Amino acid sequence: MRNIDDKKHLQFWLLHTLGWIGFAVVHYLGSLVQEMRDAYLWVVMLDAFVGWLLTIPLRYVYQRAWHWHPLKMIITVLMLATLVAVIWTIFKNHSYWEIYRHGFTPKSWSWMQIYLRHAPVSFYVILSWSGLYFGIKYYQTLQREKQKLLTATNRAHEAQLKMLRYQLNPHFLFNTLNAIATLVLTRENDTAEKMVTRLSDFLRYSLYKDPIKKVPLQQEISAARLYLEIEKVRFSERLKVSFEVGDDACQALVPSLILQPLIENAIKYAVANRVEGGTIAISAKKFGHDLLLEVADDGPGVPLDRGLPKSEHSGVGLVNTRERLAALYDHNFSLVLTHNEPQGLRVNIRIPYELETAGS
Template sequence: MPVIGRWKALLDDRNRFFWVLQAAGWLGYALVQYIGSLMHEMRDVYILIILLGAYAGFLLTVPLRYLYRRIWDSPPWLLVLIVLAAAYFSASIWAVIDNATYWEIYKFGFRPENNWFYFKNTLAKFYIMLSWSGLYFGIKYYQMLQDEKQKALMATSMAHQAQLKMLRYQLNPHFLFNTLNAISTLILIKENDLANKMMSKLSSFLRFSLDNEPIKKIPLAREIEALMLYLDIEKVRFDERLNVDINISDEAQHALVPSLILQPLIENSIKYAIAKLEEGGEISIQAERLADELVVVVADNGPGIEKPSQDLIRSGGVGLANTRDRLQALYGKSYSFTLSSNGPSGMRVEIRIPFEQVEVS
């Protein structure tokens, strides 16, 4: 397992993480005590005194962990009182053990003339116990905040995915209704071959739609393939009246885009441009990379737009507003979705998103 993976596994296992910190902390305490003893002339046996003191501190702080876990949800004033009392009680026991090992092992049973030394040692141990308690609560509180942050991120991610799925799946019934209505019309006028051809294309398109998650991105080349399935369906309806010009740069073909992001734009052009022209019309699709952006343009030569672009998006049915909302959900502020006139006539939709390239094998 890589080093980063091991550290992540350690951090995720709270119990193991505590024991690692506990052991490392008290070893560090012993090391600091030893370095401090080098400033004085101490016998080698003093190392044993240091190790016994660190081991006593290690053992006495273990019960504090379980006590603090039980009182975690107590009122602040009660929590402080219990921590102070527990820290002083543990410090007193530690000081007794420390004094016994020091005076019996190192001083061979000699005792100081007054009790001030004992009090100072207890006070020093009390500060150490308070420091240990502060570190425990600090780390515990930090872990709790991280858990809450992780839960919030997961909830946001799930809501984000649900929103994207909802936006994508809004399009399928809309498109399906229009296509089935067209097939029904072909059957009524006895154009059974065309109806069958249209149904076959519809089946292929829907299979593509179901095979690609709405929250995932796909290469633009695959998006164009799906778009051609849709256009094949529409060409059955419009025959020679629908012309399509596609101009995608080699670099742009490998760029990642939201799946089926262009279909509603094409559908909008067919509905408001091609369908209204007796002689038919043309839809052009262009895509290229400009600096760190992918620029995709869908344009038609229909009647054009008379309303401001924002009003047009709001009144343009599901397609335009849906596309804008999907881009906003995926890219935040790092996108551009603009509608403008396409001279000499028609409408032009331009999408700018960050350029993300699929790895080419």
């Protein structure tokens, strides 16, 4: 990010300087058509340099105005362009009469006429500079968003491949199919049929859900329930699950399959390795403009250092999840690991609260 900011900073100074040099060249070539004396070159160079100086502060104001409401931003740009144009016009007239006309000044009654004739030209030049600044900034922002989308696409596909490698491995399918076979042998056909349906629905969701798109949280919760119901066949009473999802959180958009690796880690390290099993608690709620997701367990936990696991207990899941969130939300997210009380691990995710818009 720092390299990108440095590059943008360098681009501004380069384009800013080249733009005013271009203004000076065009202005001077126009003076040749009017057969102005050579001394006018100094006036043109001085005018361009002052214009170069006066428009520098506009950059820093426009950086803030970029995030404002469009109407407020337009009014600000027009007011600043007018102010800078007036100051620049005063200087240009002063330099013209003092340098080119050697101190000869027009009669006092004609000053207003001169300013009224030259101020609009200065205003259009400053307004053009402002338009170019916002145009270039919009182009840079568009390119950056395209790059972020490309990165998110690559990360999500990578995450999907890693997840499918676990979901379709022989252990998961063998344990599930073996449990179904046992149910059939014990003539629990209704339960076996339900398990086949759950497995089919879960695999369909995992295989065909686009990991690039965001989906309502309730879909993710449904997929999590399917997965946990399948695992309950394996662990029986050793696996306990609780859900606490706020009503206003159900329709919030989240990256698809974002909870899956967290739940897998909880089962692998907090349930499967313990004779007594464990409990997994999944919760979600809206907090201000954010959506808070949490997956907690009462397992042995992991050593933490500044919220990050020291061991491999986090597996690929947490690292992969962090990469996906960074690609999708840039810096506007958090993924924090803390100790659960009285024992276990708690994984908290904060992302912007978004709802699906009509037509999307």
